[in-house]
Amino acid sequence: MSDLLEVRRLEVAYGGIRALKGVDFEVREGELVALIGANGAGKSTTLRALAALVRPAAGTIRYRGEVTHHLPSYALVRKGLALVPEGRGVFARLTVRENLEMGAYHRADRGVAADLERVFALMPRLAERSGQLAGTLSGGEQQMLAIGRALMSRPRLLLLDEPSMGLAPLMVQKVFEIVQSVAREGVTILLVEQNAKLALELSSRAYVLESGLVSASGPSAALLTDPKVREAYLGEAA
Template identity: 50%
Template sequence: MPLKVTNLKIAYKGIQAVHGVDFQAEDGKITVIIGSNGVGKTSILKGIMGIVKPTAGEIEYNGVDLLKLSSSKRTSIGLSLCPEGRQLFPNMTVQENLELGAYARSDKGVKSDLHDIFHKFPRLSERRSQKAGTLSGGEQELVAIARALMAKPKLLILDEPSWGLAPIMIDEVVSIIKDINAQGTTILLIEQNANIALRMADYAYVMDVSGIVAEGTGQQLLNDEKVREVYMGA
């Protein structure tokens, strides 16, 4: 199992944000965690990437204890995060932002991979010399995803990729995520938009403030009346 999270707890200044969460992400699949704002979804991703230190629990990736590794080491063994809100460097160009995605790499393939990224994202190729802060929200999300791909991840972690996007741009981002997965990259996706997320998911977890409250395939949860009522307004 590439990623296995067991009894994960995270607190900020003594206030519990994540209450003993258990889930796993299978190799080559799209795994989704849905839930309302404030239930700790982003905190889980920060714990996986080493941005925050869990107060309890275990996080294993391909049998490796991630809690013993630095954030940069986690990136070097195949994890990459596309954060909520994009977190680009607005005064740097699109190309400069993408090059930063390869900061942990020591191989000689960065230039070639940058060329491939621009081939996959022609809109970004057209704007490679444009400052990231002048792009639309949808274009900035494409930059954030492309920057995460520059780390050559085996597991790509996406935090709210549909946040603030117009419907037509959401469709493009969803298509890109599916294509990335189809090319062999495992995906862990955090989303508030349950309808979008579950339609992408091979397997999904539903989370509230107490932890994981339901799980199943994306289709199973789409057909679950309680999930539809609470998270999709059906």
């Protein structure tokens, strides 16, 4: 399988602080890859760089074989790269339906209405509340909306930034079921999570980020049993 995304020696600096110090990884077509690590390890920064929300200081990002790190965010969505940002970023003063329609903003094809129905079928809660302002939804519903909105762009690569953050356990489970069914439909997913156990159980491969560098990588099943990973990220004594 070919690499859909290839990241080489990626560096990002905020002011004088280097958040990423040369990160390497790749995501192949159809994979669900997890990026785990502690707070401040650079997980979100990696996704923000991929979606052009921050400019890399050095390194290359290759998406579908093309160097993309000079492109603006809006051009990347048109190429099928969608980010569900940390904190969801739903438009609170737009209705649920309008939020979803924003996801399809760049599309001019006739499939938008059908995709809206698909999202509603996947997340019936959103269908019930389609006329409500997004700001009135619960945290979990907003997370679903943010994912649904990203799906409306028909992504080839979906970047998910901490979808479980701030959600009740039951909601986390629901959100991850949705992520799983999206992956089964053939969407390639790069998942950033603090909840390492969940992320490793869901993904096929994973990278562990530590202080802006990849410190471990491999099949998720292997990482789940790796004593060092278990100790550092799964809260177990080695």
